[in-house]
Every structure is written in C-alpha cells, then in structure tokens.
Amino acid sequence: MASRPIRKILIANRGEIALRVIRTCREMGIRTVAVYSAADRSAPHVLAADEAVPIGPAPSRESYLSMDRIVGAASSAGADAVHPGYGFLSENPEFARRVREAGLVFVGPSPESIASMGDKTAARSLAAAAGVPMVPGTAGPVSAGPGALEFCLQHGYPVLVKAAAGGGGKGMRIVREERELIPALRAAAFEAQSAFGDERVYIEKYIEEPRHVEIQVIADAHGNAIHLGERECSIQRRHQKIVEESPSVIVDEEMRRMMGRTALMVARTCRYVNAGTVEFLVDREKNFYFLEMNTRLQVEHPVTELRTGLDLVALQIRIASGEELPLTQEEVAFRGHAIECRICAEDPENNFLPSTGTITHLRSPAGPGLREDRGVDEGGEIGVHYDPMMAKLIAWGPSRPEAIARLVRGLREYEILGVRTNISLCLFILTHPAFASGDISTHFVNRFFSPGASHDGLEVEEGAAAAVCALIAGEGEEECSPPDMRGGRNWRERRRDFLRNR
Numbered sequence: 097m098a099s100r101p102i103r104k105i106l107i108a109n110r111g112e113i114a115l116r117v118i119r120t121c122r123e124m125g126i127r128t129v130a131v132y133s134a135a136d137r138s139a140p141h142v143l144a145a146d147e148a149v150p151i152g153p154a155p156s157r158e159s160y161l162s163m164d165r166i167v168g169a170a171s172s173a174g175a176d177a178v179h180p181g182y183g184f185l186s187e188n189p190e191f192a193r194r195v196r197e198a199g200l201v202f203v204g205p206s207p208e209s210i211a212s213m214g215d216k217t218a219a220r221s222l223a224a225a226a227g228v229p230m231v232p233g234t235a236g237p238v239s240a241g242p243g244a245l246e247f248c249l250q251h252g253y254p255v256l257v258k259a260a261a262g263g264g265g266k267g268m269r270i271v272r273e274e275r276e277l278i279p280a281l282r283a284a285a286f287e288a289q290s291a292f293g294d295e296r297v298y299i300e301k302y303i304e305e306p307r308h309v310e311i312q313v314i315a316d317a318h319g320n321a322i323h324l325g326e327r328e329c330s331i332q333r334r335h336q337k338i339v340e341e342s343p344s345v346i347v348d349e350e351m352r353r354m355m356g357r358t359a360l361m362v363a364r365t366c367r368y369v370n371a372g373t374v375e376f377l378v379d380r381e382k383n384f385y386f387l388e389m390n391t392r393l394q395v396e397h398p399v400t401e402l403r404t405g406l407d408l409v410a411l412q413i414r415i416a417s418g419e420e421l422p423l424t425q426e427e428v429a430f431r432g433h434a435i436e437c438r439i440c441a442e443d444p445e446n447n448f449l450p451s452t453g454t455i456t457h458l459r460s461p462a463g464p465g466l467r468e469d470r471g472v473d474e475g476g477e478i479g480v481h482y483d484p485m486m487a488k489l490i491a492w493g494p495s496r497p498e499a500i501a502r503l504v505r506g507l508r509e510y511e512i513l514g515v516r517t518n519i520s521l522c523l524f525i526l527t528h529p530a531f532a533s534g535d536i537s538t539h540f541v542n543r544f545f546s547p548g549a550s551h552d553g554l555e556v557e558e559g560a561a562a563a564v565c566a567l568i569a570g571e572g573e574e575e576c577s578p579p580d581m582r583g584g585r586n587w588r589e590r591r592r593d594f595l596r597n598r
C-alpha cells in the first residue's frame with residue numbers, strides 16, 4: 097500500500113459511528129465530509145462535519161447503500177479517503193474496490209480480505225488450513241443430500257445448519273434428530289436465499305450454551321499485527337448484541353494469549369490489514385472455536401478503547417495512510433473493566449419492536465468513568481429507515497463490580513422521552529445476579545428475561561429522582577416538591593410514566 101497523507105475523510109455512514117469518526121478526525125486535524133439522506137439533513141453528524149453532501153432520499157438503498165452516490169460525493173468533495181463505519185457498505189468488497197478505483201483510500205481492509213472473510217465456508221476453509229480450532233463441520237456447503245446425513249451420522253446430533261453467505265443467525269436451524277434434517281436444510285436454504293441472495297448452507301456440530309468471545313486485531317501494511325484483547329458479547333437477543341464487556345470473566349491470561357495468537361493466525365490467512373474482529377464460540381469446557389471474522393470496526397469497539405486507552409479509529413486512519421503500527425504486542429496494556437450497553441429505541445411492551453417518534457426530551461448521563469457515543473439529539477426523529485440504536489453507554493471501572501455499578505448509575509440517569517427504549521432491559525440484565533456472578537451465555541436473555549413481566553423495578557436513586565422531579569416541574573421553573581398535584585396527576589404517577597417511557 098503506498099503511503100499517502102490523508103487530509104480529508106468522507107464518512108460513509110450516519111448516527112453515532114459517523115459522529116465518533118468525525119471526533120477522531122478533528123483531533124488529528126483531518127477535515128471531514130459527512131453524507132446524509134433527506135431524513136438526516138439536520139442530524140448531529142451532519143452538523144459536526146466540516147462539509148456535508150446530500151446523497152438521496154431516506155431509504156438506505158437510495159442513500160447510504162448507494163455506492164455511486166457515496167463514491168461520487170467523496171470524489172467531488174476532494175476527499176482523500178473514505179471511512180465506512182460499520183453496517184451499510186462497510187463489508188462490501190465491491191464498495192472497497194470502487195473507492196480504491198476512484199483513487200481514494202478505503203479506511204479498512206482490502207477488497208480481497210473482505211471477500212474471503214465474507215463467505216463463511218471459505219473463511220472456515222482458510223482457518224482450518226491454518227490449523228485454527230474449528231467447530232466440527234462439513235467442509236463446504238451441503239444440499240439436502242447424502243453429505244449432510246453422512247456428517248450427522250459421523251458426529252451425532254444436535255447439529256446446526258448455517259448460511260454460507262452470512263452470520264447473525266439468519267438461515268440458522270438447530271437439528272436434534274435425523275427426521276428434522278432435510279426440512280431444516282430446506283428451510284435454512286430458503287431463508288439464506290432471501291436474506292443473502294445465496295442459498296448455500298453448511299452444517300456444524302451444535303455447541304450447547306456457547307459464549308461469544310471476540311478478539312480485536314489490528315494489522316498494518318508492513319507485516320505488523322497485534323491483538324487488543326477480547327470482548328465478551330454473549331448477552332444478545334435475537335442475535336442483536338445488548339451488552340458487551342472486556343475482559344471476559346472466563347478468559348484468563350493464558351487463554352487470552354492463545355485466543356489472541358489464534359485470531360492473528362486467522363488475520364494472516366487473508367493478509368488482513370487494518371482493524372478487524374475474530375469471533376469465537378466458547379464451550380462450557382472453555383474450548384474456543386473460530387466462528388467468523390468481521391472485516392470492519394465493530395459497534396462495541398469503545399469497550400476495547402477504554403480498556404487499552406487506544407483510539408482505534410486513529411489507528412485505522414494511520415494504518416490506511418501507510419504508517420506502521422505505533423506499538424508492539426508487548427506494549428499493549430490492559431487496565432480495569434469496561435462494559436457497554438446499546439441504547440435502542442425499542443418498545444419493551446411491544447416485544448422490543450422499534451419505537452419511532454420525535455425525541456422530545458433527552459438528558460444524557462455523565463460523570464466519572466462514563467462514555468456516551470450518541471448519534472441523535474433532543475428534537476431528533478427516530479424513523480423506520482435505520483437501525484434503532486440511538487447511543488452506546490460505556491462504563492469503565494477498576495473492577496467488574498465497579499464498572500457494573502457505574503453503568504447502572506448511568507442508565508438510571510438517562511432521561512429520554514418521545515420514544516420507548518430498551519434501558520429497562522439493560523438495567524434488568526446488569527442488576528441480575530446471574531450477570532453479576534458472570535454466569536452468562538448466549539441463552540441469558542431467553543433464560544432470565546420474560547418480555548411480558550414488568551422489569552421496571554427501578555429504585556430510581558435520589559439523584560435521578562431529583563432530575564426527574566425537576567423535569568416534571570418544568571426544568572426548574574418552580575420548586576419541585578413531590579407529591580406535586582399539578583395537572584391532576586400526582587408526582588409519582590408522572591414519574592412512573594416517565595420511567596415507563598424509557
């Protein structure tokens with residue numbers, strides 16, 4: 097990769113990650129170009145960038161997924177580079193190729209690396225050839241034929257049918273006995289075709305109650321590569337991560353060294369450059385198995401940043417400009433414990449379906465050891481076109497209990513009105529004894545959380561109560577003293593409404 101100074105970056109994304117990248121660019125003295133759809137014309141990332149270019153109407157396929165419009169915007173704005181963020185086109189090899197063909201730097205891996213890790217069976221083959229521990233599985237895609245049955249006879253049930261073209265649970269089917277196999281293969285192929293346009297599926301031995309532990313890796317174009325430790329992301333609901341933390345309670349020093357070494361082996365198989373994440377499944381016996389590699393910056397990257405003190409976006413940009421990694425593996429220092437919650441506009445009383453509306457009131461938590469990456473402001477619209485994640489709240493503490501307590505305190509300080517949120521679910525998880533004890537797996541939410549039950553057993557602390565009281569009293573226009581009978585509804589009833597509106 098030729099070295100090239102990067103003076104202006106176009107961020108091909110929106111929301112909190114766009115704002116997050118802009119912030120680092122500002123610190124580095126790099127000018128920024130935001131792109132925005134018609135729905136985002138007054139969004140925070142647009143207002144924060146040095147320049148902003150409209151790229152189309154609200155629907156993603158006509159804006160943030162439009163390669164022509166984004167590459168065109170970058171070229172016409174005179175950008176030197178494009179940062180894709182996550183989601184949208186961030187793992188589209190054709191986009192990376194188009195950016196490069198336009199003479200611009202793609203702040204991420206090569207199109208070839210993206211492509212080789214994008215096909216899950218090809219990634220498995222690469223990893224297997226390198227001796228990376230894998231879940232026993234079929235060598236490649238299987239149709240509903242003898243190959244599938246042969247694997248199951250050899251390895252026994254349960255097995256898991258997976259889509260070759262994508263992760264995230266789409267096209268996945270658990271098969272616990274032979275008579276379920278053929279129908280599961282057909283159903284998985286059908287779902288894979290509709291989700292990814294590729295019906296190929298493969299089979300793996302099913303790991304019961306796995307944990308999801310991923311390793312952050314970062315490599316430069318000069319052959320240097322390091323890992324930045326692990327993140328435990330087992331707390332998920334319908335394959336959507338909710339809580340991520342580092343370190344993982346089950347990873348000790350030796351396991352971290354082994355997983356880091358293995359993750360770097362995977363990165364080497366595709367000559368990986370820039371930041372990436374290698375996902376593993378960990379079974380009850382603490383055996384770890386390669387799952388897939390994500391060739392982008394992850395949503396949960398701040399957890400690693402708080403634990404290592406590094407700015408991953410700054411490292412990405414420096415590597416993309418041709419610099420060498422500024423630190424060796426031995427110089428990576430891990431300190432304390434970091435935990436993140438994703439704050440989403442979801443309605444807990446409607447099965448966590450996305451909640452839309454105008455944010456009529458928003459007050460963010462702050463104070464020692466808290467970081468909020470937020471992509472919306474008070475007055476902003478949460479619509480139907482984009483992911484419902486509004487913000488991430490990340491807490492750092494010297495120990496896991498202190499990080500948990502800090503994050504709980506932060507969540508309870510949040511004041512968001514106008515849309516429903518998943519804050520009550522986050523609080524439920526973080527205050528659950530099983531979470532506190534570290535007894536977590538990918539089954540945690542299904543096992544302990546029942547959507548119908550009331551989970552707003554929030555003893556709002558004095559400080560948050562005062563904040564709520566001030567809010568109900570109209571931002572301090574008058575002394576708020578509960579019970580305040582204004583409006584025919586007493587203070588407690590209106591506080592409960594406020595809390596339920598989270």
Ligand code: MV4
Binds near residue numbers: 263266301377538
């Ligand atoms: C598995 C598994 C058990 N055994 N593979 C979920 C989506 C994709 N990341 C892979 N996933 C899984 N693959 C085998 N052989 C269980 C899951 C899984 C899961 C993994 C990580 C985090 C959350 C999960 C939720 C359900 C299933």
